[in-house]
Amino acid sequence: MTDVSMNAKKSEHMVVVGAGLVGSLWALMLAQRGHRVDVYERRPDPRTGSVKGGRSINLALSDRGWRALEKAGIAQKVRQIALPIEGRLMHAQDGALTFQRYGLPEATGLHGDPQCIYSVSRANLNRLLVEAAEAHAGVEFHFGHKCADVDLSKNVLELESPEGSSVLVQYDRLFGTDGAFSAVRNRLTRTDRFDFEQRYLEHGYKEVAMQPDALGAFKMQKDALHIWPRGEFMLMALPNPDGTFTCTLFAPYAGANGLDQLVDPADALVYFEKNFPDILPLIPDLTAQWATNPVSSLVMTRCYPWHHGDNVCLMGDAAHAIVPFYGQGMNSGMEDCSILSELLDKMNSPQDWDQTLSAYTAARKPAGDAILELALRNYIEMRDKTGDPQFLLQKRIEAKLAKTFPGRWLPLYSQVTFSHTPYQEALAAGVLHDRVMAEILAKPDIEETWDSDAVAESAMNALEHIQKSA
Amino acid sequence: MTDVSMNAKKSEHMVVVGAGLVGSLWALMLAQRGHRVDVYERRPDPRTGSVKGGRSINLALSDRGWRALEKAGIAQKVRQIALPIEGRLMHAQDGALTFQRYGLPEATGLHGDPQCIYSVSRANLNRLLVEAAEAHAGVEFHFGHKCADVDLSKNVLELESPEGSSVLVQYDRLFGTDGAFSAVRNRLTRTDRFDFEQRYLEHGYKEVAMQPDALGAFKMQKDALHIWPRGEFMLMALPNPDGTFTCTLFAPYAGANGLDQLVDPADALVYFEKNFPDILPLIPDLTAQWATNPVSSLVMTRCYPWHHGDNVCLMGDAAHAIVPFYGQGMNSGMEDCSILSELLDKMNSPQDWDQTLSAYTAARKPAGDAILELALRNYIEMRDKTGDPQFLLQKRIEAKLAKTFPGRWLPLYSQVTFSHTPYQEALAAGVLHDRVMAEILAKPDIEETWDSDAVAESAMNALEHIQKSA
Known part of the structure; x- marks a missing residue:
């Protein structure tokens, strides 16, 4: 037995493909376990050149992401580059504003803040994670190295160096954190x-981008995610810590309101005038940006299993790329890290990698499928329902239920964003909540009585009835 | 206008990747249109070595396949190597046999035969098609050439020659007929x-394989596809023109009846003794074959679109790989050829390839999705329902309906196998038929009255009622 427990501490050569948010965090976590880690990344070092290429430049960190950052001991550092976002601010066609808080009013959030999400710059967070990992003994990053193939029978990663020569790397374990178009997954x-x-x-x-005003200040409310819900399309604006907003138009490619109609910046100007008149004066260089910035597509990927044998594992977008509408792409990838790390904590013998990776796939595959589904549904919610008074009333009733019955009615958004409940359980709970709320909203006098204890009790009874009969 | 119609006859350099059944047929059809055609195939020439590798060795040709072969002028040649199969013969656990005719009793089939399907050897048919194409001026086959990549911007196919050197081929149009794991599709x-x-x-x-008897004759009824339906698994046997039967066990990998339990040939013997006792004496070398032959997996693929721009097109398994249970994998691939050929017949100008390939995707994608769904359903039908008296009664009633109301009730199997109705329309009709038959089979006295005119009329009325209310 002594041998086994000594082996359990054995240092292995871990190879990570992809030095994005998930890859650099995972490299750090592996190094903290005592392993030698090499990270290979196709792009140049994010600390030298300007890294872009059609990818969203800010992201929303929420509890699942923070938990992984805590486990890696870098949450405090990340908090310093993160901007709290306390709710959604809806901009109606006529300019009317409606604020909807993300968190439950009396709940305590992380870092002493109210319950909220945090805007971070992808590039800044990536640099921070790379530096934190690189500062750890035994971690080396190799930028400009493209994964060409993996020899799964010999445990050899084949790379193309920046000079175009072939590099072969022997691995004990290989982690594919190389995004939605993962080369490691393509091999699998x-x-x-x-x-x-x-x-x-x-x-x-x-x-x-919306630049700050002449004094460097935000041009719109800075602790909110702004939404212009317009039915089949929407504009969104998320503040960055530097005073700018990243504004994103999501729309169908085809059809009258489609992106295919907006190739000419002059057409985009007319479209903004018609649909988002209040933001137009705040982005004076809209047409210039429109002419330069690309239209990007939105891909979703699913795969199974998320591992191969006892030594190849997919994490983050490489295993489960989703649409961005729940702000959970990065968070779910970081949750892969904390959950795999917890499974490794429980592993007694180095012979158990096979079981551990099987347990990882078994735990994470249903979660990945569920957050993909939730993110798709949230697109419809954001672009269509957040402008609907019935929907806003439902949100108010749910907040009241959460307050009246703590722990017994946790709204779906809270479960996804402020809890560690597996996504598939949150999705299932959300389906039940919707069934109950359809009943409650059908009451003829609901707009007057929604805040009453009688309505709250009738909702909770309906929920318990459904749960029992299921 | 003269220029355009002259251009329409312009010979182009057509490159086909994959010299399987669809690729070699399509090469022939392209050559018949006056084009120069080069076909590149990863495997060696099927006329020299033994071509195998876990692929089913016989296949069932039905009307959709024949139509393409007719259009290419080689149906008569193929008929000479094809064996008519007139129906299914079900083997019950106790050895009882039930025959169920595929065609409608009075319908006339192809080639002067009764309405039936035809067993062909994959290898023989492939050789015949390669020879027919190669005999045509302007067609050249290049075996042992592996598709390495496609440069879509320069219209260049990159291949690896049998000697391992790189070969670049410029194409006007590129056709990916390289199967379920298509390299052309992987590029797309x-x-x-x-x-x-x-x-x-x-x-x-x-x-x-079941060998012929000492006199070289078939050991079982030769004009039937034999099925041993056993619920979640089944054995199937399809005769080959040479007197052998190809016997295939389809079963789940996992579970009590699963393939994972049958690795040891001795376990397979016990399994056959228990589940298929009547066939065991006919395959005396079962355990020897079991030890040698591989377990193969069953993959399905879907993609969209089936073309890229105006010069790359996917056909056959490269676009839509399905499970084999409806005998439509090859037939649907050949139907791709006849339908694309018909679209090209209608094309007036060589500038219209873009439109023609879009029309091909629009016509064939729903058909591919539908036959995938139909093939999956037919697995359950074959392994589970063909042993069920209710199901056999339904088939008898449907045959009666088809006879009583010609053209108004064509059973799903007939639509798929003996018609050119788009698969998606056949699937939709099948769903309606099942609704009607559920009503009819629920009649308390149906086992006595099924053959009556009253039942037939009530079924037809129910169908028309559903069709009207839809």
Whole structure:
């Protein structure tokens, strides 16, 4: 037995492909376990050049992400570059504003803040994570290295160096954290009985930046995610810590309101005048940006299993790329890290990698499928329902229920954003909540009585009735 | 206008990747249109070595396949190597036999035969098609050439020659007929907004051969596809023109009846003794074959679109790999050829390839999705329902309806196998038929009255009622 427990501490050569948010965090966590870690990344070092390429430049960190950052001991550092966002601010066609808090009013959030989400710059967070990992003994980053293939039978990663020469790297374990178009996963799709799907949304997006005012201050309310819900399309604006907003139009490619109609910046100007008149004066260089910035597509991927044998594992977008509408892409990838790390904590013998990776797939695959589904539904919610008084009333009733029955009615948004409940359980609870709320909202006098204890009790009774009969 | 119609006859350099059944047929059809055609195939020439590798060795040709072969002028040649199969013969656990005719009793089939399907050897048919294409001026086959990549911007196919050197081929149009794991399609999956899915059935299969008797004759009824339906698994036997039967066990990998339990040939013997006692004496070398033959998996693929711009097109399994249970994998691939050929017949100008390929995707994608669904359903039908008296009664009633109301009630199997109705329309009709038959089979005295005119009329009325209210 002594041998086994000594082996359990054995240092291995871990190879991570992809130095994005998930890859650099995972490299740090592996190093903290005492392993030697090499990270290979196709792009140049994010600390030298300007890294872009059609990717969203800010992201929303929420509890699942923070938990992984806590486990890696860098949450406090990240908090310093993160901007709290306390709710959604809806901009109606006539300019009327409606604020809807994300958190429950009396709940305590992280870092002594109210319950909220945090805007971070992807590039800044990536740099911080790379530096934190690189500062750890035994971690080395290799930028400009493209994964060419993986020899799964010999445990050899084949790379192309920045000079174009071939580099072979022997690994003990290989982690594919190389995003939605993962080369590691592409190798696994050529193994027997590996399921894979990539599906594009028939909607795309285009980003434009809103600069701060002359004094360097935010031009709009800075602790809110702004939404202009317009039915089949929407504009969104998320503040960055530097005083700018990243504004994103999400719309179908085809049709009267489609991106295909907006190739000419002059057409985009007319579209903004018509649909988002209040933001137009705040982005004076809209047409110039429109002419330059690309239209980007939105891909979703699913695969199964998320591992191969006892030594290859997919994490983050490489295993489960989703649409961005729940702000959970990065958070779910970081949750992969904390959950795999917890499974490794429980592993007694280095012989158990096979079981551990199987347990990881078993735990995370249903979660990945559920957050993909939730993110798709949230697009419809954001672009269509957040402008609907019935929907806003439902949110108010749910907040009241959460307050009246703590722990017994946790709204779906809270479960996804402020809890560690597996996504598939949150999704299932959300379906039940919707059934109950359909009943409650059908009451003829609901607009007057919604705040009453009688309505709250009738909702809770209905929920318990459904739960019992299920 | 003269220029345009002259251009329409312009010979182009057509490159086909994959010299399987669809690729070699399509090469022939392209050559018949006056084009120069080069066909590149990863495997060696099927006329020299033994071509195998876990693929089913016989296949069932039905009307959709014949139509394409007719259009290419080689149906008569193929008929000479094809064996008519007139129906299913079900083997019950106790050895009882039930025959169920595929065609409608009075319908006339092809080639002067009764309405039936035709067993062909994959290898023989492939050789025949390659020879027919190669005999045509302007067609050249290049075996042992592996597709390495496609440069979509320069219209260049990159191949690896049998000697391992790189070969670049400029194409006017490129056709990917390279099967379920198509390299051409893999290149398209890396283009923006290309959807792709590969999914494995949780069931696999293993083939064993039954040799002819001492006189060279078939050991079982030769004009039938034999089925041993056993619920979640089944054995199937399809005769070959040479007197052998190809016997295939389809079963889940996992579970009590699963292939994972049958690795040891001795366990397979016990399994056959228990489940298929009547066939065991006919395959005396079962355990020897079991030890040698591989277990193969069953993959399905879907993608969208089936073309790229005006010069790349996917056909056959490269676009839509399905499970084999409806005998439509090859037939649907050949139907791709006849339908694309018909679209090209209608094309007036060589500038219209873009439109023609879009029309091909629009016509064939719903058909591919439908036959995938139909093939999955037919697995359940074959392994589970063909042993069920209710199901057999339904088939008898449907045959009666087809006879009583010609053209108004064509059973699903007939629509798929003996018609050119688009698969998606056949699937939709099948759903309606099942609704009607559920009503009819629920009649308390149906086992006595099924053959009456009253029952037939009530079924037809129910169908028309559903069709009207839809």
